[in-house]
Amino acid sequence: MKNLYKYIAVALLVYIHLGGLLLEAPRLNILNETVRALYFHVPMWFGMVLLYSISVYYAIKFLRNPLSDFDLKSVEYANVGTAFGILGILTGMLWANYTWGSPWHGDPKQNGAAIALLVYLAYFVLRGSVDNEEQKARLSAVYNIFAFAAMIPLIFIIPRLTDSMHPGNGGNPGFNAYDLDSRMRLIFYPAVIAWFLIGVWIVSLRVRYRLLQNQLSEN
């Protein structure tokens, strides 16, 4: 029963890959077949934001009750969130190459995402430069919360102020263009859930691996 979410994730991913590549997609101007990137690129960002949020949640828990378990989880969620972010940027660049004509176009969302990644890379640098384990955990938890709160305006507000070139934009980064199409939703929503579950699975593996490492080094 504990592993149920893994089965769900795998089943959904099989469905998404088959359905996302084979099922009918709407014909839209310029986008054409690249609209299928929605199933693989956009869930990366949803996954990244969710994983970072969980990382902040554990950082707050750590500050309230300093157990090394919370710190470990906070770091690993941030790690996997960063991996999702990098994959999101790469898939986005691949997509932009075909629709916008070049991989990096200076789109406000692209820049916001790059800055969000910078925040967490700085977080890892901070962790690397403190020696004391307990102090490292506390300082990085504080920075994690602070940077996350400072990052939210970047991802959610600034793209709304300027026009982004992302589909469905023009003031609002929603999914206006797809709202009419229920066929895409049928695959997109499961895709978000599935990629997020995969992220949680990777985190749980990494946490277990780190705990074993700690046990080994103690003996």
Place this chain on the structure above:
Amino acid sequence: MIITLLKKELTLELRRKSVIAGIGLYLFSLVFICYLTFSLRHNTINAATWSALFWLTILFSVVNSIAKSFIGEKRGLSIYYYSVASPQAIILSKILYNTLLAVMLSLAGYLLFAVLIGNPIQDGALFIITLILSGIGFSSSLSLISGIASKANNSNILMAVLSFPVLISILLMSIRITKNALDGIDRAASYDELLNLLAINCIATALAYLLFPYIWRS
């Protein structure tokens, strides 16, 4: 308590004149380098370049001058503060003091820019409000980050790495308003950005207030 600490910061700062002079000279050198590299006697720069240069200059001088608020302090001193003051009072007094410093630096920077490079700003009042708001934002986020960086090794590099991503949202908002002030657009067009800047300031100050006790404890 906050007032006492603020007074102490001010008297300490006034006693060590070399520090203020150093910051002032740093700012002047930055502006002068901008002036020389663009060889401005012969050609003028356009408004967008002016605002980019201005904000870069302000960013660097503010980061460097606020960084010292915790990084320069001796270990014994912080233990002494710990015994006489609450962490909330300390961070608030630091934020107030640094706000003062940041606003003075930005105003001085504006003056230097106006003298050496030219003053293309059409809506001066709006621009000065922006300078004050961004000064508050810079000081509250940088005070906390300086506290974090002071506990780690190689804190000077860390200070830059940790602060730039956090400051970008403030900078982007300020540059947006600066653009409106440069073009002399109707003020109503900048209300959204001013409100955003204010909101970012509130978030940053509240977080610094809440989180500082945790880094203080060590």
